[in-house]
Amino acid sequence: MYMNRWDADQEKLAETPDLAALAALLADRTRAAICMALLDGGTWTAGELAEYASVAPSTTTEHLNLLVAGGLLAEERQGRRRYVRLAGPDTAETLENLAGLAPYRHVPIRSLAEANQRRALHHARTCYDHIAGALGCALVEVMTERGLLAREYGLVLTAAGAHWLTALGVPDTGPSLAHRAHVRTCLDWTVRRPHLSGALGATLYRHALERRWIVKSPTTRILSVTETGRTAFRDRLGLPDEALSPSLAFPAPRG
Amino acid sequence: MYMNRWDADQEKLAETPDLAALAALLADRTRAAICMALLDGGTWTAGELAEYASVAPSTTTEHLNLLVAGGLLAEERQGRRRYVRLAGPDTAETLENLAGLAPYRHVPIRSLAEANQRRALHHARTCYDHIAGALGCALVEVMTERGLLAREYGLVLTAAGAHWLTALGVPDTGPSLAHRAHVRTCLDWTVRRPHLSGALGATLYRHALERRWIVKSPTTRILSVTETGRTAFRDRLGLPDEALSPSLAFPAPRG
């Protein structure tokens, strides 16, 4: 009888990815808000997240326990506080993808400050370790136009692009980030166009920060383009002025 | 007073991606199972899904309503039946990514047939429009070894790779699938290594099907390598024999 490697008396188990369990972690408004907040790539304390999400500290504890146990968050304890951050780039990328696919929800804007902040977010913000928002999308488009990136069986860095990078003074990162796909795009959830992620996106972001082309708000995910950045982006990439400062009008409604 | 485009008397609303709402769709065992089933790229009727997920037809109706309304599924009605499929490649890719990130769940194996089927699934299966499983992962590895793919600021098709493709007789797909990143990998949830997706993955899959290197089971996602396929994969790519037939042993437990 053909019973290849089958033992009836032994309990047999197979492993299946528990998609529902993972999704359940994100299926709660509060937990989703926490994850979106952590998409800035930073490290937050439990208390900060409690206030941000406007729930009791005890509730936050429960949520963080679940998210850490589920592998979405990494934690680090120091004394009486608990620091959490996203588990890694994979997690961030998946969250971004999900956000790009998600339906929109309308939230009221209560103050002028909030409106301005939102406009700034649409213009340029961090997305874990790279640049998102209109600026990030414009980068992809302009670099493609200029032949630094090309769509040939995938979005790739061309020879001209590699040359341009070294001319910028970017060290050849080589295998340092070899585990991530290097040129990646992900759907921007404000503009619904792709922006640059992956290792190349991360490299460009770091470089722009170092050269102070952009500065990051210490408390939010907002990036602003400095004066030197404005000229650099214009001279080295030909970025149009619209992409370099938050537009006065709200972004156009999505078609 | 600086009140740029702010009207106090007008109700202001901003749009935020509702991550929780999207995740809630997948946070249910039954709905998750439905989506995983549809990852074979096929079109199912409501009744088939009801039986597959072992819930009442009425329950299935409710689930499908939610999934369609949420944009994850596309539906098509013909007479008294309701056909559903995944909304598109983006959806499929996100689901795969999620599955790769999800924790594992142990499910009992009840019969020898089930064990064999599971082994076949691990070896080679469809993943929406490309090849997953050990075979899919081996493709990436071998093609990289042979210099057809390279990791230089991203996984790209090399010149040699492009040449190899045309030698295979693959028409230069050009912009036909321009909207998808062409060379993509996604984490295989059986082997936990990357397999080829994106437009290149889809192209290779179609080509292999046309040439009958592989055939797809009409009822499941299982792919099997034909005799011609075995020689083709060996001659043209140097795929090792282990990658060409389901191993007799269960896949090694993940480390």
Next chain:
DNA sequence: CGGATGATTCGGTGCTCACCGAAATGTTAT
């Protein structure tokens, strides 16, 4: 025109889980 079939609507049931507050734990500061 029935009768079979696929899908849907609806009411009801039971379970899960997000939330809070009060008290407890452990850490830093005075």
Next chain:
DNA sequence: ATAACATTTCGGTGAGCACCGAATCATCCG
């Protein structure tokens, strides 16, 4: 030591929702 602080534990409450069965609707078939 004592006080202030960050976080956690626990019990209890309320709301949401996955599920089913029975009845209904729509379509296809003989």
